[in-house]
Amino acid sequence: MRKNSLNEETFQMLKEKMEEGLLPQWVITDPDIYELEVEKIFGRTWQFLAHESELKEPGSYVTRWMVNDPVLLVKNKEGEFKAYLNSCTHRGTQLCTADRGNKKAFTCPYHGWSYNLDGDLIGIVAGNKVYGEEMCKAEWGLRPIPQIGIYQGMIFGNLDPDAMPLEDYLGDMKWYFDILLGRGDGGMEVRGVPQRWVAKANWKATAENFAADPYHVQTTHRSTVEMGISPEDPLYAGYGHQVVLGNGHGINVITSATGRSKNPFQGTPESMWPMFERNLSPEQLEILSKTTVFVGGAYPNLSFVSPIHGTEGHLHNYLNFRLWRPLGPDKVEVWCWFMIDKAAPEEYKEAAYKGYLGSFGPSGTLEQDDTETWARIVEVSKGLMARDKELSYNSVSNYLMGFNRVEPDQSFPGPGAAYPTTYIDALSRSMHEYWLELISKDLLVKEEV
């Protein structure tokens, strides 16, 4: 492996800057930082693969990526989810090249080896004639992804066999996932297929923008104010709480200025409310009843937004999950899922899907605003001044909003450190602190020894 230029002093300097609420700009697109991120963050943390509603029948499969590792996720005959490296054990080519489908077996397009849903090698072209009787097929099954875990229908994978269990990793995020994903009978379902597109952006910037930065909304998405969709009040996306949950996870629980929502339960049809009451605790229900928008993220690269869209009398709510798959320090592949309450009326689901396509889908107005900004962050971070690791030009980003000034609200009914505004950099700082902890981990361990 190429020697990484980053050392103890670098990490010490980053730590000190972050303790001042600052993040040096060079870390955005630095190739050595990126290499560490792939290995120490994406190689060791839980990454989202699919929602179980995407694999309904035995034999259903989807192909996904954990950064550069291709994953084949299948539902076997027993209804269990299995994840394998999507690579043939003969010469390593990609085994399944389709995005999704239903199969009893997978046959490699190169020399025709085939595997069943449990990953066993079951067929070799001209088998015994070319390999002899002694070929032990059991040794040549697909390589499983070391760990998979499921929470509220969300299937995650982990490339580290020693990583902590998914539920421990999610921690208090689970309590909020219960509201977002478990509020309805039967949970949520994915409608359509995840849309995908490539954006010029760094994954840290996209994850932070989505999960932790409601402050950008009133400026970047100013057109929605001009169209009369969003209020004039510059604080409108700042009412509510930003909740920091540990391990880089967090959520913004956005309300109206009064702390309540004009449209209880995110404008969902009243017929659905008793169902929410059945499935949620009183504290979760209280939060859901008051919230306009939930927006947040599960570290490292899964973000979500659950907004209200539409006009009075035609309001709808949906859940959009998105994964920022890094394709390099300056490029991401965006994966975008539309999810809706399984138990919602069909016409409602349809109207919500249209609302999603017009806002956060790849051609949606909000999406395009963000994409331009992300590309410009990447451009600037490549300049000589931004790349200067000595910081002689003071090229640092500002994370000082609410820094050492705003304290968590102890009366908030949910777990986590809940700051009484979403215009605050508490979650961004927590994400970057966890980022530094992960990428510098072995170095610190070595020091202790």
Ligand code: FES
């Ligand atoms: S690479 Fe798959 S059969 Fe040869």
Ligand SMILES: [Fe+2]
């Ligand atoms: Fe945005």
